[in-house]
Amino acid sequence: xxxxxxxxxxxxxxxxxxxxxxxxxxxxxxxxxxxxxxxxxxxxxxxxxxxxxxxxxxxxxxxxxxxxxxxxxxxxxxxxxxxxxxxxxxxxxxxxxxxxxxxxxxxxxxxxxxxxxxxxxxxxxxxxxxxxxxxxxxxxxxxxxxxxxxxxxxxxxxxxxxxxxxxxxxxxxxxxxxxxxxxxxxxxxxxxxxxxxxxxxxxxxxxxxxxxxxxxxxxxxxxxxxxxxxxxxxxxxxxxxxxxxxxxxxxxxxxxxxxxxxxxxxxxxxxxxxxxxxxxxxxxxxxxxxxxxxxxx
Numbered sequence: 001x002x003x004x005x006x007x008x009x010x011x012x013x014x015x016x017x018x019x020x021x022x023x024x025x026x027x028x029x030x031x032x033x034x035x036x037x038x039x040x041x042x043x044x045x046x047x048x049x050x051x052x053x054x055x056x057x058x059x060x061x062x063x064x065x066x067x068x069x070x071x072x073x074x075x076x077x078x079x080x081x082x083x084x085x086x087x088x089x090x091x092x093x094x095x096x097x098x099x100x101x102x103x104x105x106x107x108x109x110x111x112x113x114x115x116x117x118x119x120x121x122x123x124x125x126x127x128x129x130x131x132x133x134x135x136x137x138x139x140x141x142x143x144x145x146x147x148x149x150x151x152x153x154x155x156x157x158x159x160x161x162x163x164x165x166x167x168x169x170x171x172x173x174x175x176x177x178x179x180x181x182x183x184x185x186x187x188x189x190x191x192x193x194x195x196x197x198x199x200x201x202x203x204x205x206x207x208x209x210x211x212x213x214x215x216x217x218x219x220x221x222x223x224x225x226x227x228x229x230x231x232x233x234x235x236x237x238x239x240x241x242x243x244x245x246x247x248x249x250x251x252x253x254x255x256x257x258x259x260x261x262x263x264x265x266x267x268x269x270x271x272x273x274x275x276x277x278x279x280x281x282x283x284x285x286x287x288x289x290x291x292x293x294x295x296x297x
Contacts, residue, residue: 005028005029005030006029006062006063006064006094006154007029007030007032007061007062007063007064008021008024008029008030008031008032008062008063008064008065008066008154009031009032009033009034009052009058009059009062009064009065009066009089010024010031010032010033010034010044010049010058010066010068011033011034011035011055011058011059011065011066011067011068011069011078011085012035012067012068012069012074012078012099013033013035013037013040013041013043013044013068014035014040014068014069014070015129015132015234015235015236015237016068016098016125016128016129016132017035017068017069018040018043018044019129019132019133020068020098020132020137020158021033021044021047021049021066022044022047022049023132023135023157023158024154024157024158025047025048025049026157027157029154029157030050031044031048031049031050032049032050032051032052032057032058032061032062033049033050033051033052033058034051034052034053034054034055034057034058054083055078055083055084055085055088056083056084056087056088059085059088059089059093060088060089060090061090062089062090062093063093063094064093064094064095064096064151064154065085065089065093065094065095065096066096066097066098067079067085067095067096067097067098067099068098068099069099070099070240070243071099071100071101071240071243072101072102072105074099075097075099075101075105075109076105076109079095079109079112079113080112085118086112086113086116086118087116089116089118091116091117091118092117092118092119093118093119094118094119094120094121094147094150094151095109095113095118095119095120095121096120096121096123096151096154097109097120097121097122097123097124098123098124098125098139099124100124100172100175100176100179100240100243100244100247101122101124101172101247102172102247102250102251103122103142103169103170103172103173103176103251104169105172106120106122106142106168106169106171106172107168107169109122110122110143110168110169119143119144119147120143120147120168121141121142121143121144121147121148121151121171122141122142122143122168122169122170122171122172123139123140123141123142123143123151123155123171124139124140124171124172124174124175125137125138125139125140125158125159125175126138126140126175126178126182127159128222128235128236129234129235129236130222130235131159132158135157135158135159135160136159136160137158137159137160137161138159138160138161138162138163138178139155139158139159139161139162139163140163140165140170140171140174140175140178141155141162141163141164141165141170141171142164142165142166142167142168142169142170142171142172142173143164143167143168143171144167145164148164172247173251175244176244176247176248176251177248179241179244179245179247179248180245180248180259180262182219182241182282183241183244183245183262183265183266183269183282183285184261184262184265185217185219185220186219186223186282186283186285187265187268187285187289189217189219189220189223189224189227190227190283190285190286190288190289191289192210192215193207193227193286193289194286194289194290194293194295197295198293198295203227203228204228207220207224207227207228208224211224223283226281226283226286227283227286230286232277232280232281232283232284232287233281234279234280234281235281236281236282237278237279237280237281237282238269238272238273238277238278238279238280238281238282238284238285239273239278239279241269241282242266242269242270242273242278245262245265245266245269245270246266248262248266249262249263249266265285268285268288269282269285269288271288272284272285272287272288275288275291
């Protein structure tokens with residue numbers, strides 16, 4: 001029964017947050033949500049959730065609070081201050097931040113929450129909009145084992161691969177590595193697309209056979225239609241991947257890890273954003289390669 005499940009407050013109903021919160025509703029959870037856009041609140045209520053006018057209102061009666069916002073500043077904005085989560089959630093609440101932020105922000109949040117009797121997990125995800133809709137996300141978690149065990153049924157309504165990676169901040173560190181791999185993979189695919197097209201090869205046929213061999217990847221499977229159709233409707237925006245590449249390059253520098261290829265791809269992502277493509281899907285890295293190759297856009 002619905003009443004036997006924890007009450008959930010969901011903060012942030014964007015491209016990822018909306019379908020994820022709807023999957024919880026479909027799994028029987030009582031979800032109260034808050035976000036800044038009225039149309040997203042309307043979508044939540046249409047799916048069976050409850051809209052809240054503020055963070056404080058959303059979290060007041062919640063057993064679990066989930067945040068899914070763009071970056072560290074937004075996490076801090078909803079967590080701290082008189083109207084934030086830490087001041088308004090009950091002691092004993094489990095706060096699960098599923099945003100992709102810096103590991104240090106997650107560590108600091110966990111420390112601040114402990115003073116309020118609030119437990120925290122950092123639980124960023126991978127899989128993009130399609131993974132969120134299909135509830136097949138990969139969820140990488142940092143925090144205490146007992147809190148992870150408590151949250152696992154909820155995670156299972158959202159994803160397929162669910163792993164506790166270590167203490168607070170470790171989920172974000174693994175997510176940073178994920179974003180490094182994804183960006184480099186998209187860039188390699190984009191370079192292959194331009195090479196194939198300039199060589200006169202049937203692109204659809206080429207991508208199909210490549211995806212069936214060692215060059216195949218989830219990135220290629222998910223993004224080949226974007227490449228073929230030049231459809232860059234955002235599932236994950238360049239702006240957000242630019243933020244994530246900043247996180248991974250900074251974190252790598254702090255631990256003394258060299259990212260020579262990652263650094264180049266980070267600059268290509270930054271250049272794409274500077275040219276006005278920040279709102280496009282990250283598969284639009286193809287446009288950066290096309291510009292470098294003299295291909296008319």
